[in-house]
Amino acid sequence: MTTFRWRPEARAGHARAGWLDTAHGSVPTPTFMPVGTVGTVKAMTMDSVRSTGAGIVLGNTYHLMLRPGAERVRALGGLHRFMDWPGPILTDSGGFQVMSLGPLRKLDQDGVTFRSHIDGSKHRLTPERSTDIQYALDATISMCFDECPALPAAPDVIAKSMRMSMRWAERCRTAFVQRPGYAQYGIIQGGTEPELRAESVKALTGIGFEGYAIGGLAVGEGQELMFSTLEATVPLIPDASPRYLMGVGTPDDLLGAVERGVDMFDCVMPTRAGRTARAYTERGTLNLRNARHATDSRPISPHCDCLACSRHSRAYLHHLFRANEILGPMMLTWHNLAYYQRLMRGMRAAIVDGAFAAHADHLRAQWAMDDW
Amino acid sequence: MTTFRWRPEARAGHARAGWLDTAHGSVPTPTFMPVGTVGTVKAMTMDSVRSTGAGIVLGNTYHLMLRPGAERVRALGGLHRFMDWPGPILTDSGGFQVMSLGPLRKLDQDGVTFRSHIDGSKHRLTPERSTDIQYALDATISMCFDECPALPAAPDVIAKSMRMSMRWAERCRTAFVQRPGYAQYGIIQGGTEPELRAESVKALTGIGFEGYAIGGLAVGEGQELMFSTLEATVPLIPDASPRYLMGVGTPDDLLGAVERGVDMFDCVMPTRAGRTARAYTERGTLNLRNARHATDSRPISPHCDCLACSRHSRAYLHHLFRANEILGPMMLTWHNLAYYQRLMRGMRAAIVDGAFAAHADHLRAQWAMDDW
Ligand SMILES: [Zn+2]
Ligand SMILES: [Zn+2]
Numbered sequence: 001m002t003t004f005r006w007r008p009e010a011r012a013g014h015a016r017a018g019w020l021d022t023a024h025g026s027v028p029t030p031t032f033m034p035v036g037t038v039g040t041v042k043a044m045t046m047d048s049v050r051s052t053g054a055g056i057v058l059g060n061t062y063h064l065m066l067r068p069g070a071e072r073v074r075a076l077g078g079l080h081r082f083m084d085w086p087g088p089i090l091t092d093s094g095g096f097q098v099m100s101l102g103p104l105r106k107l108d109q110d111g112v113t114f115r116s117h118i119d120g121s122k123h124r125l126t127p128e129r130s131t132d133i134q135y136a137l138d139a140t141i142s143m144c145f146d147e148c149p150a151l152p153a154a155p156d157v158i159a160k161s162m163r164m165s166m167r168w169a170e171r172c173r174t175a176f177v178q179r180p181g182y183a184q185y186g187i188i189q190g191g192t193e194p195e196l197r198a199e200s201v202k203a204l205t206g207i208g209f210e211g212y213a214i215g216g217l218a219v220g221e222g223q224e225l226m227f228s229t230l231e232a233t234v235p236l237i238p239d240a241s242p243r244y245l246m247g248v249g250t251p252d253d254l255l256g257a258v259e260r261g262v263d264m265f266d267c268v269m270p271t272r273a274g275r276t277a278r279a280y281t282e283r284g285t286l287n288l289r290n291a292r293h294a295t296d297s298r299p300i301s302p303h304c305d306c307l308a309c310s311r312h313s314r315a316y317l318h319h320l321f322r323a324n325e326i327l328g329p330m331m332l333t334w335h336n337l338a339y340y341q342r343l344m345r346g347m348r349a350a351i352v353d354g355a356f357a358a359h360a361d362h363l364r365a366q367w368a369m370d371d372w
Numbered sequence: 373m374t375t376f377r378w379r380p381e382a383r384a385g386h387a388r389a390g391w392l393d394t395a396h397g398s399v400p401t402p403t404f405m406p407v408g409t410v411g412t413v414k415a416m417t418m419d420s421v422r423s424t425g426a427g428i429v430l431g432n433t434y435h436l437m438l439r440p441g442a443e444r445v446r447a448l449g450g451l452h453r454f455m456d457w458p459g460p461i462l463t464d465s466g467g468f469q470v471m472s473l474g475p476l477r478k479l480d481q482d483g484v485t486f487r488s489h490i491d492g493s494k495h496r497l498t499p500e501r502s503t504d505i506q507y508a509l510d511a512t513i514s515m516c517f518d519e520c521p522a523l524p525a526a527p528d529v530i531a532k533s534m535r536m537s538m539r540w541a542e543r544c545r546t547a548f549v550q551r552p553g554y555a556q557y558g559i560i561q562g563g564t565e566p567e568l569r570a571e572s573v574k575a576l577t578g579i580g581f582e583g584y585a586i587g588g589l590a591v592g593e594g595q596e597l598m599f600s601t602l603e604a605t606v607p608l609i610p611d612a613s614p615r616y617l618m619g620v621g622t623p624d625d626l627l628g629a630v631e632r633g634v635d636m637f638d639c640v641m642p643t644r645a646g647r648t649a650r651a652y653t654e655r656g657t658l659n660l661r662n663a664r665h666a667t668d669s670r671p672i673s674p675h676c677d678c679l680a681c682s683r684h685s686r687a688y689l690h691h692l693f694r695a696n697e698i699l700g701p702m703m704l705t706w707h708n709l710a711y712y713q714r715l716m717r718g719m720r721a722a723i724v725d726g727a728f729a730a731h732a733d734h735l736r737a738q739w740a741m742d743d744w
Contacts, residue, residue, distance in 0.1 A: 043698040068691045084683045311456045326415040
């Protein structure tokens with residue numbers, strides 16, 4: 001039986017290359033997790049997700065509990081079987097989505113009562129209920145249910161919220177059913193205040209989790225504050241534990257966070273951008289709706305082996321988006337996920353090869369260049 | 373260099389199994405052509421279209437001339453390269469779509485002037501222009517530009533329209549650039565009047581085409597009249613020529629038409645139905661939005677090897693449609709095209725095996741049965 005653990009392979013400053021061993025297979029890190037909100041990575045088959053090199057995907061507790069319901073997913077064999085992804089799955093706790101519901105939700109010390117954005121029906125999430133749902137979904141990695149205030153917020157608001165999240169983390173850990181190869185991650189909160197982040201790390205490592213996530217960033221604070229918060233926080237996390245930066249980010253964010261010791265990421269950017277004709281490339285981003293692509297017979301990127309770049313011209317992709325054809329989002333989502341995975345593979349290989357600093361310089365120089 | 377021709381392999385009454393040899397490869401007949409209106413079979417990659425066994429696809433002249441434009445497709449290497457389909461492509465003439473524009477179009481003896489449904493811009497199609505556009509698209513099989521009145525219509529209206537279409541067919545033939553392995557089909561018109569259909573066949577065979585299509589059916593006349601019209605028309609077509617029934621149809625329509633000697637079909641039904649959660653199966657149709665599928669762990673069909681049936685439960689597909697996820701239309705379109713191709717392969721194999729009558733009985737008995 002597999003023990004859940006992170007195994008280091010190579011280092012470059014704070015950056016780490018390693019392996020995440022789980023009950024559902026091993027994943028090379030640093031890794032980017034495509035977002036499969038309601039049990040599908042939008043506009044992708046799971047075969048195409050696999051073909052990009054993705055090793056682990058994310059599911060959303062809030063969406064899945066409302067539709068089709070955690071018990072139904074469990075009855076159908078769990079989320080892996082349900083969505084056709086035998087590899088590891090990380091589920092968020094529902095906390096972030098529920099907190100974003102605004103007037104539709106009511107927070108108390110025990111949990112959150114909220115109304116569904118789908119049909120207005122009333123629901124409740126508590127640390128225990130969120131943990132139980134993630135168990136029913138059979139998540140390889142469960143996340144703690146926490147609260148996260150929007151930034152900017154006053155330090156005392158952030159502190160109060162963080163401390164409640166730490167009490168909830170203890171309840172989540174008690175509710176978590178330990179199984180070989182499965183994990184539960186604690187979520188470090190505390191805004192951009194180094195002292196609060198340190199207090200949060202101490203509280204969570206005191207409880208003890210298989211991994212630690214940095215939450216409450218990429219919520220409007222800007223890249224500089226995000227990076228300085230990582231610099232103050234990541235070194236406090238036990239070296240042997242995997243570190244996950246939630247909801248981040250642009251390719252440039254990922255590079256900066258890997259440089260600061262982060263192993264795992266998730267973000268809707270590549271998939272969402274793909275549906276709106278925006279392509280990520282080694283040379284920055286392109287909008288395929290732009291008229292300049294209308295007669296361009298070149299692929300989006302000469303370095304990409306995704307189906308869109310192997311077979312189709314920019315002109316064809318431009319045409320698909322102009323004609324509102326479903327194949328446009330399908331192709332560009334595929335391309336963007338392929339780019340994100342290629343980016344992660346490239347960073348990992350450079351760490352292993354002892355060439356990470358030069359590789360980082362190269363990536364940044366390329367991003368600053370004009371389209372080919 | 374390949375000569376375009378239809379080669380017989382086996383017969384069962386009027387039904388025929390054979391091969392269509394073209395400049396872009398050979399296709400077993402009878403064959404069903406998935407519709408790729410604007411250069412994409414909606415919600416499918418061309419790899420997935422290939423995986424269903426499709427051998428030839430259809431493109432729409434009207435849509436492609438408006439967007440992205442025939443000259444642009446030509447400059448980008450032709451429709452095969454543009455849409456990533458190296459196999460044979462049949463293009464319609466634009467006639468049917470233009471005639472359906474109602475008040476947006478004006479018909480004269482020379483052609484049709486119309487306004488684009490996209491931006492209202494003014495365009496003109498004539499027999500010559502339609503033939504030129506199909507040449508620019510590099511269609512393997514070009515169709516004659518014809519007129520087709522909506523049924524029911526008075527016999528003299530149908531006769532007058534058919535005779536104009538026959539004069540146009542002559543102009544189309546003159547405009548057609550003959551190339552080895554390429555073809556142009558004449559379109560038999562004449563509504564449901566056997567005499568007019570006979571007159572139309574005589575006119576077209578007098579001109580001489582590589583194949584003959586039966587147009588103006590499946591426009592509201594009902595299956596019985598469609599079949600009796602086929603019975604009166606198909607035997608008049610030279611035996612050595614491929615016969616194409618345009619815009620048809622349901623699985624039951626296809627069986628009845630194959631029994632009456634038709635070799636080629638196209639229809640939006642499997643793709644359109646797939647986008648609205650309707651699945652074709654050996655046991656008739658299913659609506660995956662129906663609540664009875666919500667907890668059903670079985671595939672849509674136990675006989676189907678499409679990605680949807682190999683990997684996903686009805687419950688999952690139901691969930692995708694309820695959540696308006698793009699993967700729902702992607703999976704069900706794939707399934708429906710796989711069913712249509714399986715249906716065609718099964719009919720063809722039965723003709724070759726000398727068991728077509730029994731196979732037809734079996735198909736009909738199964739369609740009448742309840743879902744598994
Ligand atoms: Zn690509
Ligand atoms: Zn299927």
